[in-house]
Amino acid sequence: MKAQRLNSYPVLTALLLAVFLALSGQAWAQVPQVLVVALETDVVQFDPIKIQDETTSQVAYQIYEHLINRTVDGGLEPALAVSWESDPTGKVWTFHLRRGVRFHDGSPFNAHVVKWHFERALGPESWFQTQFSIIDRVEAPDDYTVVFYLKEANAAFLEQVILTNAGYIPSKKAFEEKGDAFAFEPVGTGPFKWDTWVKGQRVELVRNDDWWGNGPKLDKVVFRVIPEANTQVIELETGGVHIISRAPQSDMERLERNPNIVVLNRPAYRIRALEFNVTRPPFDDVRVRQAIQHAVDMRLIVSALAEPLVVYSDSVVPMASWAYPGEGVLPNYPYNPERAAQLLTEAGYVRNAQGRWVKDGQPLRVVIHSSDNRYFADTDISAAVANQLNRFGIEATVRVMEWAAYLEEVRNGQFQLAFLGWNQSSPEPSLFTDAKAKTGGRANFGGYYDPRLDAVLDQALRVADQEQRKQLYLEAQRIINENAWFFWVGNESRTWIFRKEVQGYNPSPSLPYTYTDIVIAR
Amino acid sequence: MSQYVARKLLSSILVLLGVSVAVFLILHLSPGDPARLLAGPEAYEEDIAAIRERLGLNDPLHVQYGRFLMGVLRLDLGTSFRTGRPVIQEIAARFPHTVELAVASLLWSLPVGIAIGVFAARRPNSPGDGLAMGMALLGVSMPTFWLGLLLMLFFSYHLGWLPASGRGGSPLTWEGLRTIIMPALTLGSPAAAVFARITRSSMLQVLDLDYIRTARAKGLSEWRVTYRHALRNALIPVITMAGLQFGSLLGGALVTEQVFAWPGIGTLLVNAIVSRDYPVVQGCILVIAAAFVLVNLAVDLLYSLVDPRITYS
Numbered sequence: 001m002k003a004q005r006l007n008s009y010p011v012l013t014a015l016l017l018a019v020f021l022a023l024s025g026q027a028w029a030q031v032p033q034v035l036v037v038a039l040e041t042d043v044v045q046f047d048p049i050k051i052q053d054e055t056t057s058q059v060a061y062q063i064y065e066h067l068i069n070r071t072v073d074g075g076l077e078p079a080l081a082v083s084w085e086s087d088p089t090g091k092v093w094t095f096h097l098r099r100g101v102r103f104h105d106g107s108p109f110n111a112h113v114v115k116w117h118f119e120r121a122l123g124p125e126s127w128f129q130t131q132f133s134i135i136d137r138v139e140a141p142d143d144y145t146v147v148f149y150l151k152e153a154n155a156a157f158l159e160q161v162i163l164t165n166a167g168y169i170p171s172k173k174a175f176e177e178k179g180d181a182f183a184f185e186p187v188g189t190g191p192f193k194w195d196t197w198v199k200g201q202r203v204e205l206v207r208n209d210d211w212w213g214n215g216p217k218l219d220k221v222v223f224r225v226i227p228e229a230n231t232q233v234i235e236l237e238t239g240g241v242h243i244i245s246r247a248p249q250s251d252m253e254r255l256e257r258n259p260n261i262v263v264l265n266r267p268a269y270r271i272r273a274l275e276f277n278v279t280r281p282p283f284d285d286v287r288v289r290q291a292i293q294h295a296v297d298m299r300l301i302v303s304a305l306a307e308p309l310v311v312y313s314d315s316v317v318p319m320a321s322w323a324y325p326g327e328g329v330l331p332n333y334p335y336n337p338e339r340a341a342q343l344l345t346e347a348g349y350v351r352n353a354q355g356r357w358v359k360d361g362q363p364l365r366v367v368i369h370s371s372d373n374r375y376f377a378d379t380d381i382s383a384a385v386a387n388q389l390n391r392f393g394i395e396a397t398v399r400v401m402e403w404a405a406y407l408e409e410v411r412n413g414q415f416q417l418a419f420l421g422w423n424q425s426s427p428e429p430s431l432f433t434d435a436k437a438k439t440g441g442r443a444n445f446g447g448y449y450d451p452r453l454d455a456v457l458d459q460a461l462r463v464a465d466q467e468q469r470k471q472l473y474l475e476a477q478r479i480i481n482e483n484a485w486f487f488w489v490g491n492e493s494r495t496w497i498f499r500k501e502v503q504g505y506n507p508s509p510s511l512p513y514t515y516t517d518i519v520i521a522r
Numbered sequence: 523m524s525q526y527v528a529r530k531l532l533s534s535i536l537v538l539l540g541v542s543v544a545v546f547l548i549l550h551l552s553p554g555d556p557a558r559l560l561a562g563p564e565a566y567e568e569d570i571a572a573i574r575e576r577l578g579l580n581d582p583l584h585v586q587y588g589r590f591l592m593g594v595l596r597l598d599l600g601t602s603f604r605t606g607r608p609v610i611q612e613i614a615a616r617f618p619h620t621v622e623l624a625v626a627s628l629l630w631s632l633p634v635g636i637a638i639g640v641f642a643a644r645r646p647n648s649p650g651d652g653l654a655m656g657m658a659l660l661g662v663s664m665p666t667f668w669l670g671l672l673l674m675l676f677f678s679y680h681l682g683w684l685p686a687s688g689r690g691g692s693p694l695t696w697e698g699l700r701t702i703i704m705p706a707l708t709l710g711s712p713a714a715a716v717f718a719r720i721t722r723s724s725m726l727q728v729l730d731l732d733y734i735r736t737a738r739a740k741g742l743s744e745w746r747v748t749y750r751h752a753l754r755n756a757l758i759p760v761i762t763m764a765g766l767q768f769g770s771l772l773g774g775a776l777v778t779e780q781v782f783a784w785p786g787i788g789t790l791l792v793n794a795i796v797s798r799d800y801p802v803v804q805g806c807i808l809v810i811a812a813a814f815v816l817v818n819l820a821v822d823l824l825y826s827l828v829d830p831r832i833t834y835s
Contacts, residue, residue: 033630041793042793044604044605045604045605045606045607050606052560052561052562052564052565053562068827072671124572125567127560127561127565127573128570129568129569130566130568130569131566131569180606183605184607186607197616198785199612199616199785200615200616200619200785200786200789200790201689201783201785202688224688224798225783226687226688226782227780227789227792228687228780228781228782230671230781231671231674231687231781231782231783233688234671234675234678234679234686234687235686235687237679238678238682238686240678240680240686240687240688292578318820402554403796404554404559404796404797404798405552405553406552406557407554407555407558407563408554408555408558408561409553411555411558427719428671435564442564442565442566442567443563443564496575501787511661
């Protein structure tokens with residue numbers, strides 16, 4: 001009897017152990033998958049027709065969806081629309097919608113909601129009214145077909161309308177029921193649903209189990225507001241967050257050496273340049289613009305101060321775009337002080353006894369406007385350019401300004417030469433050429449005007465064939481560089497910094513961040 | 523007493539009016555267009571113009587100020603340009619967090635500062651005095667930004683004891699307490715140093731007075747002389763300074779809040795200034811100024827409690 005009882009101890013122990021393991025295993029399996037992402041600023045509001053900041057757009061992208069999406073490699077794929085086509089004239093775009101999709105509030109997604117949304121985006125409340133004004137009307141012939149009629153053919157319609165922040169489709173029912181609160185409790189069809197917003201602290205989203213796509217694998221995404229870059233880094237290193245939005249340059253080397261951290265640099269659609277104001281002397285003279293470029297070794301400056309995050313490039317079209325012809329194809333003005341001197345002499349300048357360039361007794365003075373850390377190494381690059389110009393005999397100074405004041409002066413044309421950037425999330429060349437260089441372009445701050453260029457750009461939007469478009473954009477880039485309106489600095493990459501346990505994260509320069517494939521490894 | 527309070531309140535209103543005019547003018551005269559910033563750098567001029575019109579920014583300055591002032595009289599601070607939410611709501615969501623941080627800072631910095639000041643005053647020009655005043659000098663001159671990062675590196679990165687940033691809820695909870703320790707230490711350090719220096723000099727003056735000599739001659743213990751007789755009189759300037767410090771902690775926690783991602787009015791104000799969100803900036807400054815004025819009024823009234831010789835008429 002005693003022996004039997006003794007024998008039962010191991011059995012009992014084994015049983016208890018098994019129960020414990022089963023329970024703990026179950027508990028382990030039930031540990032929620034929560035991704036914590038650092039945001040530099042708090043989100044603002046979620047009415048898609050008024051979202052302009054990157055932070056809100058990033059969070060909104062998890063909740064709302066577009067009709068179509070960009071793929072990681074820059075192509076297009078179905079999202080809320082399963083297919084789409086334009087008619088031969090390029091003026092009528094038809095989208096066939098996904099069936100069975102529901103908004104987070106249970107209301108059905110259909111063509112009538114899409115029509116309602118884009119009509120609202122065309123209205124006076126919208127901050128995209130002008131951009132969307134290429135649309136003549138939107139029609140919903142049946143529940144799952146939407147047709148956009150454009151005023152004229154536009155090959156960049158998808159980029160200009162569908163893939164913008166205002167292209168996010170919200171729930172019409174939520175808009176009607178929530179009133180003003182609609183902008184603060186977004187309801188979309190996306191992989192995550194709105195849960196909590198503690199102002200100034202965090203936003204929490206939970207998984208949408210009814211999402212039509214594959215995933216998401218996470219239970220929850222928490223966005224924490226951490227304004228300071230140094231604090232973001234410490235939070236990342238101590239495991240307080242999984243993904244950060246930025247890090248001081250001085251920390252990058254340490255982060256790259258940290259085995260628990262992944263640092264990814266990928267080429268992005270972000271161009272940087274010193275832009276000339278051609279509406280007044282001295283830069284109304286193309287020879288002076290060319291001379292300035294020949295007088296400065298921009299390649300050296302970029303490689304010394306900004307590589308690898310910024311790579312020298314010579315065009316308004318980013319290197320990662322299909323329309324970029326490759327280095328050395330376009331006319332350019334590389335470092336050549338003799339040529340610079342020759343051009344200034346042709347423009348009527350002479351070197352005085354002190355070695356300074358003067359015209360009619362007046363020295364050639366250049367003030368370089370620079371933002372303060374808006375773009376990577378902006379002030380450093382501007383200062384280096386000024387130094388080289390001074391060495392060449394041109395009096396150059398740098399005026400560094402806070403962003404709001406800077407934007408005001410630049411937009412009002414109160415500058416000679418300004419460090420500026422242009423970011424897009426698409427390789428579509430018109431987003432760069434038309435904005436920066438076309439007459440009246442929305443980011444044409446230097447007063448650039450060339451009817452030849454405008455004609456080429458208009459034609460390039462009307463043509464559907466990509467090879468033909470490529471040739472037209474090559475011509476456009478050639479004209480832009482011949483005019484020497486821009487002193488090219490280069491393309492800025494995007495950096496992603498996250499913890500190693502974040503697996504399945506494949507960030508892309510052409511997409512907002514997507515978290516549907518992410519798993520937190522333990 | 524009530525007449526005194528009424529007079530003070532009236533002058534406070536005038537001060538706040540002056541503050542509102544100054545802030546309004548500074549905002550509107552400094553460069554930067556709110557509509558342009560709202561619409562983003564990619565916006566079209568037509569859309570920016572429409573936003574400007576909708577926000578009422580095309581109206582003459584006196585009309586805009588009048589609108590703001592009429593709103594304030596109805597306790598309506600306007601609507602945020604950026605979020606479209608009432609400014610009152612934006613501030614109400616943040617200001618209590620600033621107050622709790624300011625209180626937490628004062629709760630440790632005041633007793634510690636006074637203790638160090640008394641310690642130094644009791645042994646003037648000794649090595650202990652030198653050490654105490656050296657620490658105070660360090661506390662006053664150390665940039666809060668730097669101190670915050672040092673604390674974070676030590677307590678979060680190396681020791682892993684405290685979360686690096688954020689607010690973990692009410693400071694009365696364990697998580698909340700853990701998150702407020704470092705910001706309160708950072709914010710309170712310069713204040714503690716100021717309290718120490720003021721207490722020391724005030725104590726040195728009082729300890730030289732005749733009644734202290736009398737107290738000692740009566741055979742009272744040194745502890746009783748210092749804490750019952752000298753300190754009470756020496757506290758008047760410390761209380762004044764505590765009031766000023768509390769007022770400035772309420773409005774001056776911008777750097778600490780940024781470093782520790784503390785969701786207070788400082789962070790709200792910084793973001794509002796950067797984005798030229800005029801109503802939020804005006805609202806924040808007005809609330810901070812009102813808090814400052816009220817705290818100082820409270821301090822004025824507190825004098826009579828500490829020193830019964832002070833009366834108000």
